[in-house]
Amino acid sequence: MILLAGSVVVSGAALGGPAGASPAAALQQQADGPSTQETSYLRVVHASADAPAVDVALDNETIVSGVELGEASDYLEIGAGDHRLTITAAESGDVVYDGNVSVEPRSVTTIAASGEVSENASQPFAPLFIRDDARQPAEGEAAVAVAHLSPDAPTVDVTVEGTGTVIAENVSYAGVSDYMTVPAGDYTLEIREATAENDGSVVTTVDVSLADGSAYTAYAVGYLNAENASDTENASGPGFQLSLAEDATTSVTLPSDADGNETEMPANETEMPANETEMPANETEMPANETETPMTTELPNETETEASANETESPA
Template identity: 35%
Template sequence: MRDKKTSYIRLLHASPKAPAVDVYANGDNILADDLSYGEFTPYLPVMPGTYTIDIYPADNSDTPILTKELVLPEKTIATIAAIGELPELELFIVEDPKEPLQPNTSKIRFVHLSPDAPAVDVIEPNGSILFKDVSYKDITDYLSITPDTYTVEIAPTGTDNSVLFVPNIRLLPDAFYSLYAIGLVEGDPYLQLLIPLDGNSYIET
C-alpha cells in the first residue's frame, strides 16, 4: 500500500542529438537506465521531497551532463523531461493535474519542446485550430474533445506552412493525453509528435 503522500513521475528524453542517458536521484538511486531520445519511462512512485538529479551518458558515470535540484510536492503526477540542446540541457516539469473529465470524452493538450521551433498552431485538416500561438516550453490547458481518430498539422503561428503532419491519432474515451512536440525544425532529428497517455488518466493520488 502506497503512502498517501506518494507522487508519481516519469522521465522523458527530449534533448535532440543527446546520447542515451542514465538518470540518478540523490547519488545512487537509478531512475532510468539507457533512456534513448524520444523515450519515456513508466511512472515511478516516489516520496515528495528535494532530489538531486544527475544525468549521465548511458554506461558512463564519470561526469554528469546535467546536475539539477528538483523539489517534488506530495501527491504530484508529472513528466520530467530533459530538454534543450547540449550543453544547455535542462529539466522541464510537466504536471498532470487532476481535473474533471466528462464521461465518454477525452482531454488533450499541447507541450512545445522543440528548441528551434517558433510559436506554432496545432490545426485540424478542416482549418480548425486546436491550440494557437504555443511557444517553446509552453504547456496548454487541456481541451475536451470527442474520442475519435484525428489528424493534425503543426504550423508556425498565423501561417499555413505546415512543418509536421500527424495522421491517425486515436483518442480513447475517459483519458488524458499530451501532444509533445520534440525534435528540430532545422536539422536532425526532425520534428515529431509523441502522444502518451497521461498518468492522471489512471493514477490515484
C-alpha cells in the first residue's frame, strides 16, 4: 500500500478505449519507514497526435519503450526529486523532448506526451503532468475525468447517450475536467461541441466500461479532421479517439471520536479536521521548480466516497 495522505491503491488494469491501452501494474507497498517516504510512481500516456511510437527515458535510462498513440504504460516506481526526462521517436531515435522535471514525494503521476512534433505544429509538443490520486468512489460507483489532447478539436462537453448526464463540460485543449461520479457500468459517451446547455452537435461517441470502485481519465487524442494534421506529407492523420486509463485512487478516513467510533466524512464535504492535511487529487500541472512539502500523516483505512477534482496549471 502506498501512503499518499492516507493510502493510495492502483488496482486493476489500464483499460483500452479504441487505442487498447496497455495494462497498468497493481502496486502494493507498505510505507513503514524512511525508505518509502520519497517513493513516487510514474506512467506515460502517448497523446501526441502526429508523433510515432515513443520511448521515454528518465536520467538517461529508458523506462518505457514503443508506446503508441492512446496507450498508457504501467506505473513505475521512481525516486522523488529532480529528473531529466527525454522522449524520443522509437524507430528513428529523434529527440522530441529533453528537459528537467520535478517529481513530488509520494505522488502518483501520469506524463501525457501531448501536442505535435512536426514543424507546422498548431500545438507545440510538451509533456503534461497529471496527478493520479482521485478519491476512491463508493461501492457501486465509478469516477471519470476527461483530458482534452486533440489539437484540432474544439472545446467540448461529454455527455452520456440517452440520459443527458454531463460527464465533463467546457473542456478546452490541454484541459482536464473534474472527476464525475456515476454508477459503475457500461456507457456510450457523446463528445459534443461545448455549449451553455451541453447540447452541442455530437463530434463522436465511444463505448466505455467503468468498474465498481475505480477512477479513470479518458484521453481525447488524435485529429478530429485528418486533413488538419500538422504533417502535410501525411494526408491521413490519426483519427479522433477516446482512450480510457484507470487511475490510482486515494482511500481516506477520519480519526475515531472519543467513544471509539469511526467518523465518516459527510457527503460533499471537502475540509479535513484540524491538524489533518488533504492531498490534492488528480491535479494537473506542467513541470515546475517548486517542491511541495512531503506528506507525513498516515490516516486510518476507511474509504472516503467522494471523488476529488482536477486542477490544471500552465507550464512553469
